[in-house]
Amino acid sequence: MSLRTRRSNPGVSRRDLFRTGGLAAAGLASHSAAVAAPARMGGGPEVYTRIGVRPFINCTATYTINGGSQMLPEVIETIEQASHYHVNVDELMEKVGERLAQLLQVEWGMVSAGTAASLTHATAACIAGTDPEKMQRLPNLEGLKNEVIMPKESRNVYDHAVRTLGVKIIEVNSTEELQNAISHRTAMIEVLGNYFGTEKFGLKQVAPIANKAGIPILIDAAADYLIVPNPYIAMGADLVGYSGGKIIRGPQTAGLLVGRKDLVKAAWANSAPHHAFGRALKVSKEEIVGMLRAVEIWRTERDLQADFKEWESWYAHISEQITRVPGVRTQVKGPARGGPFPTLNIAWDPRQVGLTAGEVGRMLLDGEPRIMTHAEGEGYSFVLRPVAMKPGEYKIVAQRLYDVLRSAPKGKEKVPLAPPTVDVSGGWEVEVQYEVGSAKHKIFLTAKGNNIVGSHTGWAFQGDLKGKIDGDKVELRSVLPAGGQHLNYTFRGTVSGDSMSGPLALGEYGHARWTAKRHSAVSA
Secondary structure, three states, X not given: OOOOOOOOOOOOOHHHHHOOOOOOOOOOOOHHHHHOOOHHHOOOOHHHHOOOOOOEEEOEOOOHHHOOOOOOHHHHHHHHHHOOOOOOHHHHHHHHHHHHHHHHOOOEEEEEOOHHHHHHHHHHHHHHOOOHHHHHHOOOOOOOOOEEEEEHHHOOHHHHHHHXXXXXXXXXXXXXXXXXXXXXXXXXXXXXXXXXXXXXOOHHHHHHHHHHHOOOEEEEOOOOOOOOOOHHHHOOOOEEEEXXXXXXXXXXXXXXXXXXXXXXXXXXHOEOOOOOOEOOOOOOHHHHHHHHHXXXXXXXXXXXXXXXXXXXXXXXXXXXXXXXXXXXXXXEEOOEOOEOOOEEEEEEOOOOOOOOHHHHHHHHHHOOOEEEOOOOOOOOEEEEEOOOOOOOHHHHHHHHHHHXXXXXXXXXXXXXXXXXXXXXXXXEEEEEEOOOOEEEXXXXXXXXXXXXXXXXXXXXXXXXXXXXXXXXXXXXXXXEEEOOEEEEEEEEEEEEOOEEEEEEEOHHHOEEEEEEEEHHHHHO
């Protein structure tokens, strides 16, 4: 891709707009200044604080749960302007499709409610086309194509956006497996985008076989930035989905689906406002034109290399500040699959800085202003990502990190665990009580001293388990592979005789309670 130089503009530039806010002047601004928007885009954070929600400086870049990237000022202005008028959405999407085709040099394009919606609509298009009877049958696949092939290394949590149609995922790991998997039931093949990484079996291997068989290929390129001409389509893909709320910096709840005109139009037919399977995945007129505006800016004004240089200058300032603390080191890493921008790895020697990453993260988030990071867990490092940070915030982040790391206690000798009060080896019947519903699980444990290994069988999936026992206190962690997802369970509690109980942490799915009875005791 030729990264264009920002065009000359006698008016106010995007970068100038960012610098008109309260952050530009001071590195240690107050919390309100730290999160204040440029004046032309409205006021401060009261829209959140008035209901008790505290905004934060976002060092996690594009995570949806943390609000994604920050929209370009021009996108915000476009959305606001569009909100004052009404148009026919079919007419709007037709013209936007034409414009996206011109800008991105593809056959057609559409705006979706995020990349996951693009994957769902693309799957529906490949199954039902624009046949209204077939569209109304979904997700009843009787008499329709009902399989989607995916390379094993392309599986991930977003498989759910495809599986929601009721299709069966056929996992393959070689050209031979792919050839054997293709049948009259195959609706399409989905491959995870790999432009910024490497793969053993991906589009390069899939395309010749799929193209010969006439099977459409869908690429999940959510985290990628736009490249013209499109490298995936050039390699034989038919459809490519992108996120609007990541590095493109469009609306957080918008995405793109580009590629073959017939299939993109079929995807639109299967989506809202039409009464089809995708009706719930609505994208508004404001998001449609906001997303288009982000693409226009990308193609005519964005200078990605200049962004990279600016972010790396932030890293240099942060590094210079925090490496004054003995034992702290940093490293800038280049773009990678899932994060096509430079990142800063921050690490420290626990003998000199006696805090875990999780403790550092909590201190940053509990402070003023709040700072959200990837610092979590029991390790001693984390990655800082720049795309959602505003100019000036890097100075605040540098100072706060310096203060936290400098004031940390020296590393302490680990307190030895107490001898186990119970040998927990053996099988256990587990009752899990969720906030809504319950389930019966089984765990099998082998204890050796304070260390525990074993297996965990849930209601539907099974995985490995490991943990520890400290006197009568147990902590067991397991991961259950569930298609493209991996479900994390952390059992904590106490053991007494043939029973255990305590709280259960479920990651993004919240919390539950668990009780366990030794299998032999249950049988008795």
